[in-house]
Amino acid sequence: MLPKTPGSNRSGRRIEEGQWEGKRVRYFTDHxxxxxxxxxxxxxRTARSLSDDIAxxxxxxxxxxxPRATGRALVAFDPKENVFDVVKRLSSDDSLxxxxxxxxxxxxxxxxxxxxxxxxxxxxxxxxxxxxxxxGTATALIGIIDSGISLTAGGAxxxxxxxxxxxxxxxxxFVDGGTPRDLNGHGTHVAGIAAAESNNAEGVVGMNWVSPVxxxxxxxxxxxxxxxxxxxxVEEISDYAVAHNLQAVINYSGGGPDNQTxxxxxxxxxxxxxxxxxxxxxxxxxxxxxxxxxxTMFDNVIAVGSTDDDDxxxxxxxxxxxxxxxxxxxxxxxxxxxxxxxxxxxxxxDTLDGTSxxxxxxxxxxxxxxSRHPGFSHVAIRDxxxxxxxxxxxxxxxxxxxxxxxxxxxxxxxxxxxxxxxxTLFTRFTTFTLYTRFTRFTYFTRFTMWTxxxxxTxxxxxTxxxxxxxxxNFTRFSPFTRFQRFTRAPGDRRPPIGDGQFVRxxxxxxxxxxxxxxxxxxxRKVEQELRNVGIRYLHELAxxxxxxxxKVARLSGSDAExxxxxxxxxxxxxxxxxx
Amino acid sequence: xxxxVGRIIVKFRTALDAPELQRLCxxxxxxxxxxxxxxxxxxxxxxxxxxxxxxxGALLDEIRKLPSVEYVEPEITDHSARQ
Numbered sequence: 001m002l003p004k005t006p007g008s009n010r011s012g013r014r015i016e017e018g019q020w021e022g023k024r025v026r027y028f029t030d031h032x033x034x035x036x037x038x039x040x041x042x043x044x045r046t047a048r049s050l051s052d053d054i055a056x057x058x059x060x061x062x063x064x065x066x067p068r069a070t071g072r073a074l075v076a077f078d079p080k081e082n083v084f085d086v087v088k089r090l091s092s093d094d095s096l097x098x099x100x101x102x103x104x105x106x107x108x109x110x111x112x113x114x115x116x117x118x119x120x121x122x123x124x125x126x127x128x129x130x131x132x133x134x135x136g137t138a139t140a141l142i143g144i145i146d147s148g149i150s151l152t153a154g155g156a157x158x159x160x161x162x163x164x165x166x167x168x169x170x171x172x173x174f175v176d177g178g179t180p181r182d183l184n185g186h187g188t189h190v191a192g193i194a195a196a197e198s199n200n201a202e203g204v205v206g207m208n209w210v211s212p213v214x215x216x217x218x219x220x221x222x223x224x225x226x227x228x229x230x231x232x233x234v235e236e237i238s239d240y241a242v243a244h245n246l247q248a249v250i251n252y253s254g255g256g257p258d259n260q261t262x263x264x265x266x267x268x269x270x271x272x273x274x275x276x277x278x279x280x281x282x283x284x285x286x287x288x289x290x291x292x293x294x295x296t297m298f299d300n301v302i303a304v305g306s307t308d309d310d311d312x313x314x315x316x317x318x319x320x321x322x323x324x325x326x327x328x329x330x331x332x333x334x335x336x337x338x339x340x341x342x343x344x345x346x347x348x349x350d351t352l353d354g355t356s357x358x359x360x361x362x363x364x365x366x367x368x369x370x371s372r373h374p375g376f377s378h379v380a381i382r383d384x385x386x387x388x389x390x391x392x393x394x395x396x397x398x399x400x401x402x403x404x405x406x407x408x409x410x411x412x413x414x415x416x417x418x419x420x421x422x423x424t425l426f427t428r429f430t431t432f433t434l435y436t437r438f439t440r441f442t443y444f445t446r447f448t449m450w451t452x453x454x455x456x457t458x459x460x461x462x463t464x465x466x467x468x469x470x471x472x473n474f475t476r477f478s479p480f481t482r483f484q485r486f487t488r489a490p491g492d493r494r495p496p497i498g499d500g501q502f503v504r505x506x507x508x509x510x511x512x513x514x515x516x517x518x519x520x521x522x523x524r525k526v527e528q529e530l531r532n533v534g535i536r537y538l539h540e541l542a543x544x545x546x547x548x549x550x551k552v553a554r555l556s557g558s559d560a561e562x563x564x565x566x567x568x569x570x571x572x573x574x575x576x577x578x579x
Numbered sequence: 580x581x582x583x584v585g586r587i588i589v590k591f592r593t594a595l596d597a598p599e600l601q602r603l604c605x606x607x608x609x610x611x612x613x614x615x616x617x618x619x620x621x622x623x624x625x626x627x628x629x630x631x632x633x634x635x636g637a638l639l640d641e642i643r644k645l646p647s648v649e650y651v652e653p654e655i656t657d658h659s660a661r662q
Contacts, residue, residue: 147659186659223659228588228617228626230657235622256657260650261588261624268622279660289660316662330662343661354662 014079027101029083031064031076034090035097038071047071050095057093058086066310074102111199113161115349119204120309121328121361127207130368130408135198136210137371142195142363143237143250143274145230146187148173148180148217150337155179159188159348161196161203161335171216171236174229180217185336185343187219189352190253192335194360194367203349204334207364207408211371214240219254221342227256230291231265238272247370249275251363253356255289262291270300273378275370277363279355280305280323282316285400293322296548300378302366302385305402306330306358311392313400317355321545323402324382325389329358365408372412383512384414397543515539520570526563529553542567586616586654587635591623592647600625603647611638626654 014030036050047067055061060078067073077086083101090099110128122128149168150159155178157163173180182188195213196206216233218225234250241248250269255278269276280303281289292303303322306314306329314330330353336345345352369381388411389404397403515538517527533552535541542564550560589607591600604615604625612633617626629635635653642651
């Protein structure tokens, strides 16, 4: 049995330090990782029921995260239990492949905010790994159009987690004039989720720690607001971003019916490269509200639905083809005004539910992405968010969860992200590695600066590349290079494929240009028609809603269905070719 | 008409100078028995509060006929998306 030594508890979670399998590690003391065997064929047992059985064996046991495709789950138990005893007890269970400690081995930045342990959403979306990469910069701007922010009656910032001098910019109060003092509570909560002061040993953590926040008030004491005010606020924030050369994302955790004024506002932001994250609404599966529903009309609008702590879509979250992504939105702890407001909540901090709460988490993440990739267009940022989202069911798109639940670390790595496939054992990347495909049996690869595109074939065992590798124009081998075969013949000087943006389909990464409709002989006849309705790439066609495609492209239902099916087939065959 | 709050949004065609905008606002206010509650923004959008008892639908048709008006529509209300 391993000795248990007391250690730090930095984030409010139960973390200790000790020896595990001969190494000194930090580990969680309130849960363990278990991996289930696949249920026998014909068995009516599901991974979920097996998990519940395991939880029942432990005092205070509960499943913190149900098994996904890999069969791995997190089982929590009464914190008074000794984690090593739990490991020993479960290790004899026949339904498990293994049980082990959940070792804290990756996050360098775990915020020390006192209520961080109550913010379950950050564990689900891998925020700590994301914060290792980026906590925000002053070159990105978060705009918040809502009910205002906690202020004194005199208009001064007064919340301990929302008062960094110079960071929170007070814009126009379109409801009452003056400074945007929050009389409802909603706006302060939203601001805290996106951008509360973080790692300040107080209160909660915001998704973005650094970027400036521009506050406009359009929602009144009861949380209602006019579309003209919304449009004016969008213009004010967009103009500020342009004037200060900032990469902006606006949060709007509200919505209602469609009108021209809101469409104009979205277009105004789009023309200035400003993204708008908007809530899909909480009508228990009703249609997506506007402006979120403009996500299929404007490429700068991101419609955000809500998920629960078991990574399923919240029952209240609206659905439709307009849902872009989903994010945690139930039981979300954040900042509240320091004074009594309309929402009956505790002063300073409390939990709220709604797509309102999911949206600012995405907004904060988008601001992190804009901080890390200031050269990316708003389209590239949105594509990255979509393509790195975790699918919550079969297929690539679902009206309930859109393109998936956001994954913070993956979204930030998009653009410099590499997806190794089976048998890649060790890979080290540097700053400028943009795109690499691995095949089976790649054992060790080291890249240096400017590696942009490299394709390996089978049996590559050890390769060291130096200065420039692009279609293998120049390659230096180390003494350990045993066998290498390149797929492109020397002298093959085909130009680079696309525009440098990437799309993930299943486990395969494509450069977006590779998926241009015009590249596929079978689709050339309809390329212009599809372009007219905003579909330029194969994955967009494959994810299209057939009824909608039929309507907007004026195709018969069977033609639309055949097109979508063909796109899926082409995607599948191209994915296979690239493995 | 969704969420009729007795206000109308009038979007003027761009490239109107300030006196011309003022004249148009006065004209619409008189025509609609309405009060200007938001001066035209940089984008040329103004908001009018219609007098109680007026029928917004009929006013919209009248205002829409003005050549300097790009569009006119009733104001609608958004709600915070808190559950």
